[in-house]
Amino acid sequence: MAKSQSTQTHGSSKKVRPAGWQIFMVAFFLFYMLVPIISTYAFSVATRWDRTILPEGYTLEFYQRAFSASYFTITLRNSLILSLSTVLVSMLVIIPTVYWVHTRLVGAKPLLDVLMILPFGIPMVVLALALVQVYNFPPMARSPFLLIGAVVIYSMPFMYRPISNAIQAVDANVLTEAGQSLGANIFQVLYRIIIPNILPGILSGSLLVFSTVFAEYTLTSLIVGARFKTFPLLLVEFTRINGNVASAFSVISFTIAWLVSILILWVGSMGHTSKAKTI
């Protein structure tokens, strides 16, 4: 099985020090990756920071203003609704399909793989344009339902990979036959046997989808816009109004992403699912 994330060692038993060029490359990498994030965190609590190398003082005022912004709770709620319903729909669509293809319809695996890679080849703005033009009639037109459909498509590969890996690892065929020989029907097998066995894969996938959708801006702003304002939309609004408050919003957004990543790692260490990201 080709695991996409190999952390294989290469004989690390001997005590060697990293070479100069290695230290340089890694230091550069750390600098590039961390400075923007750390600065945003610092900026969100700095009173004034345009004359000195370190902020002149610290304050929580911007968080207070962020939390009391008129749309704060509504956008946070909308983001949660969007992310959670996407996770739910995504699970409903993908888990049974992956199970079915692995046990009963192996011939459809290449088709499934192609359908799962497809979203990567479609720019999100193009998907938004296509959906907005086709669904231009009342219940769907520019509605949160249309948005959920779009976001499920776009985040599908993130759900598919971990689940597919997990189902491959547990040998679903044997489990299915064992269950059926004990008189369980296909739904009971799926619900009582398969799902509990691939739970770590489902959790990793769900968390990846959750964090991707929580930060989603493009589809949300183009399909529903102000009618269903989510957290990233509020953030963009504030980047043009007040930088300090915007940085407080950014910090909230970064922190959620960190937390979810930690959860994914933790879930990943529970099972032996490789948390292969992206494709």
Add this chain to the structure above:
Amino acid sequence: MSVKQRKTGHNSDWLGFVPFLLFCLAFEIIPIIFLLRGSFIEKTTHLFTLQHYVDLQRPIFVNSFVNSIKLSGLTAIIGVVLGTFIGYAIYRWPSERVREILITLSDVTTNFAGVPLAFAFVVILGMNGVITQFLLRYFQYHLYPKFSIYSFSGLILAYVYFQLPLMVLLILPAFAGIKKEWQESAQSLGADTFRFWWRIGIPVLMPSLIAGLTLLFANAFGAYATAYTLVESKLSLVTLQIGYMIAGEVRQDQGVGMAMAIVSLIIMGLSIGIYQAATLRARRWSKS
């Protein structure tokens, strides 16, 4: 390999695939087909036309394609070159713990695209940004107006931020394909480091490098949120143009927008197609 080959011919078995297929058809495939159709239809007469594609030759559209391709190409090349070196530095790092931390960092940061990332770059490199002020105060160096985070060069910096860790994650497994013994035997045959990499290392990595280049290109070409937050209307990019058309902020004919969408779909589709093919080749090396 453990999956037993079962009778796959049963037509009734395909029924289980139908719900998923319907979902993809409804929210992805049929809308895209309608888009394709729309790009060839004249709005008032409903007749077939190539006019929308001819209209794409107008300077504003040509310009946005040129900008998008330049931006994606440049950040893909920077990402592949730097990412490969960083990846190799990580791969050869003696401490397993450090390696794991760096891989986790790449995992997290490659998802930090979009609005918060764009804003983080304004915080450090905006007109009053942290680094801007630092350079001014301690080196009397005026970053502005030569550089601006709200311009093409600013976008490059912001895009490379999410390109770098993606390349690191992509290239790491490929290094496992270069066996230690090969390096040793090459050395014993008198090849120096440069010749080893030129003759063996780079050819083995080639499929992964091509996969990286195409994936990073597509990654940047399709990006919208970062560009929207940073440059808005100061720079014309394909995704921004299409976005304006959806929002109805420009009175351009919808047909041109659809033609533009189809052309960018082809560009992205080709990149992802090459990426897929290259990844399959790369797996041959990292296996066994």
